[in-house]
Amino acid sequence: MKKKRIILGVLLVALVGGAWFGYGEYSRKVKDLVNVDAQVTIQSNELITAFEKNETTANAEFLDKIIAVKGNVKEIEKNDRGHYTVVLGDAGSMSSVRCSMDSVHVKDLAGLKEGNAVMIKGACTGFNSDELLGSDVILNRCVRENEK
Numbered sequence: 001m002k003k004k005r006i007i008l009g010v011l012l013v014a015l016v017g018g019a020w021f022g023y024g025e026y027s028r029k030v031k032d033l034v035n036v037d038a039q040v041t042i043q044s045n046e047l048i049t050a051f052e053k054n055e056t057t058a059n060a061e062f063l064d065k066i067i068a069v070k071g072n073v074k075e076i077e078k079n080d081r082g083h084y085t086v087v088l089g090d091a092g093s094m095s096s097v098r099c100s101m102d103s104v105h106v107k108d109l110a111g112l113k114e115g116n117a118v119m120i121k122g123a124c125t126g127f128n129s130d131e132l133l134g135s136d137v138i139l140n141r142c143v144r145e146n147e148k
């Protein structure tokens with residue numbers, strides 16, 4: 001009988017602990033990158049070249065890191081949901097850095113036009129390689145960064 005109580009007590013503690021952890025993960029907020037320092041600062045063309053030369057090495061260096069990318073705006077896209085993507089890179093190149101902007105900070109894009117030099121900070125989430133259409137480095141949760 002005493003053994004059953006101990007087992008029941010351990011199971012109850014595990015259940016409560018698991019529920020606490022699950023609720024914490026469910027209600028967790030995404031970190032706002034405005035207050036996060038970039039781990040790497042790089043020019044857009046250098047970032048693209050690094051991935052095109054050796055994707056494996058570039059993944060090890062940049063993937064899942066917060067990167068500040070300096071470059072010229074090729075295009076500003078707005079989808080049907082109102083989300084913005086700022087495309088950085090050289091006008092003559094098909095390859096680019098695609099920066100999906102954090103919806104909370106869209107107002108920071110005011111006055112930004114194609115051809116403007118800008119620094120954008122975001123989480124590097126991958127690389128799409130396409131020889132015909134150009135390759136893209138993907139940054140998410142991006143914010144406009146003030147140059148220091």
